[in-house]
Amino acid sequence: MKKNAFYAQSGGVTSVINATAGALILESKKYKSKIGKVLAGKNGILGALREDLIDTSKESLSSIKNLRNTPGGVFGSCRFKLKSLADNKREYQRLIEVFKAHNIGYFFYNGGNDSADTAYKVSQISDEMGYPINCIAIPKTVDNDLAVTDCCPGFGSAAKYIATSTLEASLDVASMSETSTKVFILEVMGRHAGWMAAASALARSSKGDAPHIILFPEIVFNEDKFLSKVKQIVLKYGYCVIVTSEGVKNKDGHFLAESDLKDAFGHSQLGGVAPYLASLISKKLSLKNHWAVSDYLQRSARHIASKTDLLHAEAVGVHAVRYAVKGMNGVMPIIKRGKGNNYTWKIEPAPLSKIANVEKKLPKSYISIDGFNVTNKAVNYLRPLIAGEAFPDFKNGIPSIKKLKLEMVKKKLPDWKV
Amino acid sequence: MKKNAFYAQSGGVTSVINATAGALILESKKYKSKIGKVLAGKNGILGALREDLIDTSKESLSSIKNLRNTPGGVFGSCRFKLKSLADNKREYQRLIEVFKAHNIGYFFYNGGNDSADTAYKVSQISDEMGYPINCIAIPKTVDNDLAVTDCCPGFGSAAKYIATSTLEASLDVASMSETSTKVFILEVMGRHAGWMAAASALARSSKGDAPHIILFPEIVFNEDKFLSKVKQIVLKYGYCVIVTSEGVKNKDGHFLAESDLKDAFGHSQLGGVAPYLASLISKKLSLKNHWAVSDYLQRSARHIASKTDLLHAEAVGVHAVRYAVKGMNGVMPIIKRGKGNNYTWKIEPAPLSKIANVEKKLPKSYISIDGFNVTNKAVNYLRPLIAGEAFPDFKNGIPSIKKLKLEMVKKKLPDWKV
Numbered sequence: 001m002k003k004n005a006f007y008a009q010s011g012g013v014t015s016v017i018n019a020t021a022g023a024l025i026l027e028s029k030k031y032k033s034k035i036g037k038v039l040a041g042k043n044g045i046l047g048a049l050r051e052d053l054i055d056t057s058k059e060s061l062s063s064i065k066n067l068r069n070t071p072g073g074v075f076g077s078c079r080f081k082l083k084s085l086a087d088n089k090r091e092y093q094r095l096i097e098v099f100k101a102h103n104i105g106y107f108f109y110n111g112g113n114d115s116a117d118t119a120y121k122v123s124q125i126s127d128e129m130g131y132p133i134n135c136i137a138i139p140k141t142v143d144n145d146l147a148v149t150d151c152c153p154g155f156g157s158a159a160k161y162i163a164t165s166t167l168e169a170s171l172d173v174a175s176m177s178e179t180s181t182k183v184f185i186l187e188v189m190g191r192h193a194g195w196m197a198a199a200s201a202l203a204r205s206s207k208g209d210a211p212h213i214i215l216f217p218e219i220v221f222n223e224d225k226f227l228s229k230v231k232q233i234v235l236k237y238g239y240c241v242i243v244t245s246e247g248v249k250n251k252d253g254h255f256l257a258e259s260d261l262k263d264a265f266g267h268s269q270l271g272g273v274a275p276y277l278a279s280l281i282s283k284k285l286s287l288k289n290h291w292a293v294s295d296y297l298q299r300s301a302r303h304i305a306s307k308t309d310l311l312h313a314e315a316v317g318v319h320a321v322r323y324a325v326k327g328m329n330g331v332m333p334i335i336k337r338g339k340g341n342n343y344t345w346k347i348e349p350a351p352l353s354k355i356a357n358v359e360k361k362l363p364k365s366y367i368s369i370d371g372f373n374v375t376n377k378a379v380n381y382l383r384p385l386i387a388g389e390a391f392p393d394f395k396n397g398i399p400s401i402k403k404l405k406l407e408m409v410k411k412k413l414p415d416w417k418v
Numbered sequence: 419m420k421k422n423a424f425y426a427q428s429g430g431v432t433s434v435i436n437a438t439a440g441a442l443i444l445e446s447k448k449y450k451s452k453i454g455k456v457l458a459g460k461n462g463i464l465g466a467l468r469e470d471l472i473d474t475s476k477e478s479l480s481s482i483k484n485l486r487n488t489p490g491g492v493f494g495s496c497r498f499k500l501k502s503l504a505d506n507k508r509e510y511q512r513l514i515e516v517f518k519a520h521n522i523g524y525f526f527y528n529g530g531n532d533s534a535d536t537a538y539k540v541s542q543i544s545d546e547m548g549y550p551i552n553c554i555a556i557p558k559t560v561d562n563d564l565a566v567t568d569c570c571p572g573f574g575s576a577a578k579y580i581a582t583s584t585l586e587a588s589l590d591v592a593s594m595s596e597t598s599t600k601v602f603i604l605e606v607m608g609r610h611a612g613w614m615a616a617a618s619a620l621a622r623s624s625k626g627d628a629p630h631i632i633l634f635p636e637i638v639f640n641e642d643k644f645l646s647k648v649k650q651i652v653l654k655y656g657y658c659v660i661v662t663s664e665g666v667k668n669k670d671g672h673f674l675a676e677s678d679l680k681d682a683f684g685h686s687q688l689g690g691v692a693p694y695l696a697s698l699i700s701k702k703l704s705l706k707n708h709w710a711v712s713d714y715l716q717r718s719a720r721h722i723a724s725k726t727d728l729l730h731a732e733a734v735g736v737h738a739v740r741y742a743v744k745g746m747n748g749v750m751p752i753i754k755r756g757k758g759n760n761y762t763w764k765i766e767p768a769p770l771s772k773i774a775n776v777e778k779k780l781p782k783s784y785i786s787i788d789g790f791n792v793t794n795k796a797v798n799y800l801r802p803l804i805a806g807e808a809f810p811d812f813k814n815g816i817p818s819i820k821k822l823k824l825e826m827v828k829k830k831l832p833d834w835k836v
Contacts (some may be wrong), residue, residue: 013593015586018625038731043596072589163816168433168699168718171490171819175431179496184714203816272693274711295710296602300586303722386815397724397804398581398621401589412660 002034003105005324006048007056008041009140010111010118013073014154015302017140020077020110022067023076023317024138025056026113034325039102039409043076045109045118049091050416051098053073053409066402068310069392071302074404077111080418083099084116085125092125094352094416099126101412106134106324112141112152116332117356123330134324136353137332138316142299144195147358148350153316154299156309156385159199161301162243163386165294170210170241171216173290177239183230183281183289187274188298190245192231199382200243203372208285210241217247218362219371221256226277227284229372234287244273303399307388312345319347321337343384420452421523423742424466425474426459428536428559431491432572433720434731435558438528439492440485441735442556443474452743457827461494463527463536464514467509468834473826474680481534481695483703484820486728489720492822498836501535503543503583510543511832517544517551519830524552525740530570534750541748551616552742555750555770556734559719562613565776566768567752569803571734572717574727577617578804579719581604583712585621588628588659591708595657601648601699601707603677605692606716608663611637611742611779614716617800618661619792628659633691635665636780637789639674645702647790652705668830716779721817725806737765761802 004030009017021040028035040054041047047054056064056236067074081093099107109119116137123135139146144155165184190196194216201212208296212233215221233240248256257272274291281289312335317331331349338344366378374382393400422627423446425473427435439458446453459465465472468803500509517525527537534555541553557564562573584604593603606615608653612634615640621628630651633639651658666674675690691710699707730753737751748765756762792800811818 009593013590046596070589071586075593076484076596077593079594080597135448137566160815164721165715167816167819168489168720169714172431172489172494172718173490174497175427175491175493178464178494178731186715191645198482202814206817219769225513275690275693290713291711292715293709293711294711295585295708296590297583297710297712297715300590301583301588303582318638355453367658383814387810388815389812391807391809394807396623396801397806398585398623401585401623404826404836405626 002036004036004103005038005106005108006041006099006104007038007108008044008047008078008110009045009073009075010109010115012138012142013075013077013080014142015071015111015305016154016159016310018070018072018074019068019307019310019313020138020140020153020317020346022064023314024108024321024344025064026316027321031321031325034107034136035106036103040127044078044080045082046078046080048095048098049418051411051413052131053102054085055407055409057189058407061302063293063402063404068314069302069399070401071300081114081120085121087225092122093129094132095122097309097413099352100131102409104133108136108138108320108324110138110140112143113146113355113357113359116352120330120352123352134329136324136328137355138320139332139334142189142196143193145193147355149332150337151312151335153309153313155195156306156312157301157304158196158298159202159382160306161298161304162196162199162302162352163202166200166211166241166243169292170203173241180288181290182234182287183240185208185242185244185274185277185289185291187244187291188244190217191247192359194245194360194397197243197245198362198366198374198378199386201379202382202386208237211243212237212240213242213372214374215242215248216362217245217246217249218368220251221248221282225234230281242277244277246273249327258270263331265396268371302392304331305390306386307390308385310390312391315347323349343387367375420454422454422513422521423456423524423526424459424517424522425456425493425526426462426528427495428527430560430717431494431495431498432558432560432717433489433575433723434469434484434571434728435528436488436490436492437728437731438556438558438571438735440482441484441652441732442526442739443740445736449739449743453524454521459524460498462732463496463500464496464836465494466513467836469516469829469831470542471520473825473827476825477822480685481822482821486732487720487817489718499532501541503539510540511547513540514544514547515831516547520827522551523801526554526556526738528556530561530765531773531775531777533562534770538748538770538774541770544625544707547818552740552745552747554742554746555756555773556738557750557752560607561611563611565773565778568755568763569730569753571727571731573613574724574730574803575719575722576614576716577620577800578724579716579722580614580617581804582722583657584612584618584629584661587623587710591657591659592786597624598706600652601658601660601661603660603663603692603695603707605664605709605711608635610777612636612663615661615663615779615783616780616792616796617804618802619797620800623822626655629661630655630658631790632792633660633666634780634785635663636785637662637667638669641698645698648699649703658812659697662695664691706827716824720810722829723808724804725808726803729809733765741767761805
C-alpha cells in the first residue's frame with residue numbers, strides 16, 4: 001500500500017538539517033512500492049496545519065543532492081509547539097485530516113525534544129483516530145541536548161565552528177596583548193546546556209592554549225571567582241580568552257543577560273552575556289577587552305561543517321525512511337557510539353517516549369572542579385564529533401547555493417487558522 | 419655589503435599577515451649576498467626599541483612555510499605609534515642604534531597607514547643620522563583604507579568571511595522568519611571606512627537576497643529613514659538582514675555605540691552597534707530580532723581566507739625584499755589592478771609620502787543614493803578580492819597551527835624603557 005510521506009523541519013535550524021532532508025528524499029525514492037511523494041511542510045508543522053505542502057518530487061536530482069551544502073531550513077522551519085492533546089485536540093485532528101486528504105502515511109519530524117514530543121503524540125493519536133501513521137522524529141539541534149542519542153546532528157558542525165573560531169581569535173589576541181586587548185570574550189549559544197561552550201576546549205593543542213575560561217549554564221556564575229581567575233590568567237599568559245554560554249545564570253537563577261522577550265515556546269530570548277562580562281572586566285579589572293557574539297553564524301556555518309556531523313545528519317535521514325517502511329512508529333533514529341578508542345558509530349531506533357521533552361545537560365563529570373573548564377572525559381567525547389572537513393562548493397567567492405522551486409501541492413481542504 | 423633585515427608587524431593583525439612574513443623570509447633567503455638574517459620584532463616596533471629581536475633563521479623551513487596557514491601575528495604586533503620626530507627624536511635614535519648594533523640595513527614594516535608613516539619617517543631620519551637604511555612599508559589591513567594601493571592584504575579574506583557569514587545567516591533567518599526572528603543584524607569592523615560592511619553585498623546571488631540594508635560610517639545614521647526601511651523590507655520579504663559597520667555615526671558625529679575607551683593610537687574602541695540597533699527595532703517596531711558581532715573572528719578567519727588575498731599578501735612580502743635589495747627606500751609594494759573585465763593584478767612600488775596617514779574611505783560612487791546599499795561599481799571592485807579558497811590543513815578537526823621556536827637574539831645594548 002503506497003503512501004506519501006510528510007517531512008517537516010522544526011525549531012532552530014542548523015548547517016546540516018537540509019542534508020538530513022536531502023538524504024531522506026533520496027532514500028525514499030528507493031522504496032517506490034511503499035512511498036509515493038515526499039511532501040514537505042512549508043514552515044514546518046505549520047505547513048501541515050495550513051495544508052501548505054511543498055512537492056519535493058518537482059525538484060531536480062541535483063537540487064536535492066545540493067541540499068547537503070545548504071545551511072538553514074530550505075522548506076522553512078518554525079517555532080510552533082502543538083499544545084497537549086487535552087488542550088487542543090483540534091490541531092491534532094487537523095493534522096490527521098490533512099494527512100488523510102493527501103494520502104500521507106509517513107510523518108517525519110526533524111527537530112529537537114519539543115518535536116520529538118509532537119511526533120510522539122501524533123503517533124499515539126493517529127491510531128486512536130483510525131488513521132494509522134508511521135511517525136518518526138529525526139534528531140536535529142545545535143544544542144546537543146537530546147536524550148538517548150550519543151549526539152545530535154547540527155551540534156558537531158557548530159562545535160567545529162566554535163573550536164576553529166576560538167583558536168583563530170586567540171592567535172589574534174595573543175599577538176596584540178602586549179599593548180592592546182588583554183581579554184577576549186566569545187559568546188556562544190546554549191540556553192540550558194553548555195555543550196557548545198564546552199566544544200571551544202577543542203581549540204587547544206597544548207597546555208596554556210585558549211580558551212582559558214569556559215562558562216556553562218550548568219554552573220552558577222560567581223563574579224568574584226570569575227574576576228580573580230581572569231586576573232590570574234592575564235598575569236600568567238598576558239591575555240585571557242573566555243568562551244561563555246548565552247545561558248549563564250547568577251545565584252538567583254537569573255540569566256546574566258536576561259531580556260524580557262520570549263519565543264513561541266515560552267523560552268526567554270537571550271543575548272548579550274559577552275558585553276555584560278566585558279563591561280564587568282573593564283570596570284573591575286580595567287583590562288582592555290573585546291567581545292564577539294556569534295549567534296546565528298555558529299549554527300549556519302556550513303562552510304566549516306564537520307564531516308562526521310554531516311554524515312550523521314544524512315544517516316538519520318536515511319534510517320528514518322528505513323524505519324518507516326519497516327512499519328515502525330514513535331521512534332527516532334539515534335546515533336550510537338561504539339566502544340573502544342577509535343571513534344565508530346551506527347544508527348539505531350529509540351522510542352520517542354524516552355526522548356520527548358527530556359533535556360540532556362553536560363554531565364558533572366564533563367566539567368572541571370573549579371567550574372571554568374571541561375575535563376578530559378568531555379574532550380574525549382567531543383573530539384570525534386568535529387572530525388573531518390566537508391567544504392561546500394564555492395562560486396564567485398561564496399558558497400554555491402541552489403535555490404529550490406518549492407512548488408506547492410494543490411489544496412483540498414478548507415482554510416485553517418492557526 | 420651584507421646586512422640583516424628587520425621585520426615587524428604593526429596594528430591589528432589579519433588572517434594573512436603571517437603569509438606576508440613567511441613569503442618575505444623565504445624570498446630573503448634568495449639574496450644571500452645582500453641579506454643576512456631576518457630578525458623579527460617581538461611585538462612589532464616595540465621589539466626594535468627594546469632590542470627584543472627574534473631570530474627567524476632558527477625556524478625550520480616547514481614552520482616558515484606554514485605561516486601562510488596561521489592567522490594572527492606570529493611575532494607579536496602592537497598598537498604603538500612613534501611620536502613625531504620633533505616630539506620624540508629619542509625613539510628614532512634608539513631604533514637606529516638597535517639597527518646599527520645588529521647590522522640591520524633593511525627595515526620592513528608590515529601595517530596600515532600609521533606604520534607607513536613610521537617607515538617614512540625612519541627612511542628620512544636614517545640618512546640624516548648617517549646610518550642609511552632601506553625602509554619598506556608593507557600593506558596590511560582588514561580596513562582596506564590605504565591610499566594608492568588597489569586593495570589591502572587582509573581585507574579580501576575578511577570580506578570573504580563577511581559575505582559567507584551573511585549568506586549563511588540569512589538562509590537561517592529566512593527559514594525561521596514566519597514564526598520567529600524577523601530581523602538579523604551583523605556588526606562588522608570598520609571604524610571610519612565602510613569597506614567591510616560593503617563586502618557583505620557579495621553574499622547576494624539574485625534580487626531580494628540579503629543583506630537588505632548596509633550601514634556605512636560614511637553615511638550619517640537617520641533613525642526614521644532606517645526604521646521605515648526595515649519595516650518596508652520585512653513587509654516585502656518577511657525578514658530583513660542588516661549589516662552594520664561598527665563606526666556608524668549619528669548627525670552629531672558621535673558613534674552610535676561609543677565607549678570612552680581609547681587605544682594607544684588615540685582611536686576610540688568601538689563595539690555594540692548591533693545591540694543598539696536591535697534594541698531600537700524591538701522598541702520602535704516590535705520585531706523579533708537577533709544580532710551577532712563578529713569582532714576578531716572576521717579578521718582572524720584564516721579557515722575561510724580568500725585565495726586572491728592570500729596571494730596578494732605573499733606577493734607584497736616577496737616584492738618588499740626585491741625593492742630593498744634594489745636599494746629602494748621609503749616605498750610600499752602596492753597592488754595594482756589591470757584594466758579589462760577579467761581581474762588581473764601586479765605589484766608596483768609607490769612612495770610612502772603618498773600613503774602615510776591617508777585614509778581611503780568608500781567613494782561616493784560605491785554607495786547607493788539612499789545610503790543603504792552599494793552600487794554595481796562597488797560589487798565589481800569587491801568581487802575579485804574574495805575569489806578562490808585556500809583552506810588550511812586541519813588536524814583533529816581544527817586548523818593545524820605550527821608553533822615557532824621564537825628564539826631571541828642576544829642583546830647588545832642597555833635596556834630601554836618605552
